Amino acid sequence: MTPRQFPLAIHYVRQIAEQIADCGGDVAQWLALSGLTRAQIADPAFELSFERFRQLVRDGLDTTREPALGLLVGDRLTASAHGMLGYAAMNSGTLRQAIDLVQRYLPVRTSLVTVRLAASGRSMRVLFEEVEPLGELRVVVLEAVILTIKNMIETVCLGTSPVEGIAFPFPAPAHADLARALFKADLAYGTSWAGFAIPLDLIDTPLRMADPAAFEDARQICQRELDKLTRQMSLAARLRRLLLDRQGGYPTLTVVARLFNMTPRTLHRRLVAEGTSFREVLDDVRHTLAMEHLKSSHLSIDEIAYTLGYGELANFRRAFKRWEGLAPSDFRRQARRD
Known part of the structure; x- marks a missing residue:
């Protein structure tokens, strides 16, 4: 089989590298285990296969001996770390518009998971679903992605959190207390879904940072990137x-x-x-x-x-x-x- 196509903004790999360095790991040695160099991950056009990304995460966990690596990476990914997607989200008119944006354009940044919305009583669930089974990467990836998107939502809301609770479809890890501290929300483990819930009465509330013109310009750039990605996919x-x-x-x-x-x-x-x-x-x-x-x-x-x-x-x-x-x-x- 040829290596599986795997859209992933290389910026995220650089963030993993920085976290490994903060944990005292040797980044050059970590990259070398996957046959990579600092120069390669510094190149915005460099593309990873899914298999190589999987190896990078495995080696990162071994190098740092930090099972909460995904949480630590997710916490350092601010809204601006998501490029034009983050910029568009920060200029959204409502939470619904911001979440719809993430749902549609997250594939421009990563194909690890997709986002889906589902009403549940008086809440709107923001569901994160694996594009294909993540296996041993599941905890790392879901913790990182859900934390960074949750933090993006809080940035859009000027620091206040509309999130009611976080759900993970795996047993509570040994670092669950750290997860609660970083998420600053109630966590539930062993659930049938992954993601978080937002009260329906907040979903269409106008946001103070809204800039319709800036939002539309950024959205169009995201759409062009999505169209390009679709054309390039085998x-x-x-x-x-x-x-x-x-x-x-x-x-x-x-x-x-x-x-x-x-x-x-x-x-x-x-x-x-x-x-x-x-x-x-x-x-x-x-x-x-x-x-x-x-x-x-x-x-x-x-x-x-x-x-x-x-x-x-x-x-x-x-x-x-x-x-x-x-x-x-x-x-x-x-x-x-x-």
């Missing part, structure tokens, strides 16, 4: 994202071709030109999700097979043995021992 990457979004009800090649406004033959030919095929991308998505479900979910193996679109459990077992060389049940037992 067809295989677009297909992968679509399949991850539709997990459990995977569309056929014919349906995907229609969604991408091309014929099935053209879709097949372009995927072959990129060195892959519809079947290979779907197989890789199922492989990724199967391992994550077996490691972290409480679904039975039958339920996982159904979720991944296998009509017969035996077909899932054969596929998994091809991927990992052992049965799903053996993989789950081994993962739980580790």
Whole structure:
């Protein structure tokens, strides 16, 4: 497989580097473990693969021996650290406009998570959802992203916090007390969602920093960047994202071709030109999700097979043995021992 396309503002990697230095780590040595240099991460045009980013985070945790690395990085990311997205947010007319902006244009800064809004009683939940399973990066990434966006919202509100509470879909970590101190809000762990809630009666309140002209100028720049990113994304990457979004009800090649406004033959030919095929991308998505479900979910193996679109459990077992060389049940037992 070729390295997975992974839009991520390199500025965030520099922030991780600065935090590692603050923790007493050797940044040059940390970068060298992933085959990188300071000059590369200083280049605004430098692009990381997801695999290399994963290695950087792993090595960062090992180098600093700081399990709260994500929190510390998230806390240092001010609204201005998010470039034009942060500038547009600071000029928003209402909280709803600011959050809608983040929801639409966060992919310009990172493709690790997406943002979705959902009404819940008298609150609006701001949900952060993994584009694909983050695995061992989950705690680090969700803590960093949710904290920095929560801090951005407070900046938009001139320091006052409209956030009612923070939710994380993993058990309370050893550094939960530090998390509470940095979030300055009630935290709930082991929830079914990740994000925070804002009272509905505040969501459309006019903001004092609003500047409609500056907001629109910044929004248009964000839109141009999003359009450019979409054009540059390979067809295989677009297909992968679509399949991850539709997990459990995977569309056929014919349906995907229609969604991408091309014929099935053209879709097949372009995927072959990129060195892959519809079947290979779907197989890789199922492989990724199967391992994550077996490691972290409480679904039975039958339920996982159904979720991944296998009509017969035996077909899932054969596929998994091809991927990992052992049965799903053996993989789950081994993962739980580790």
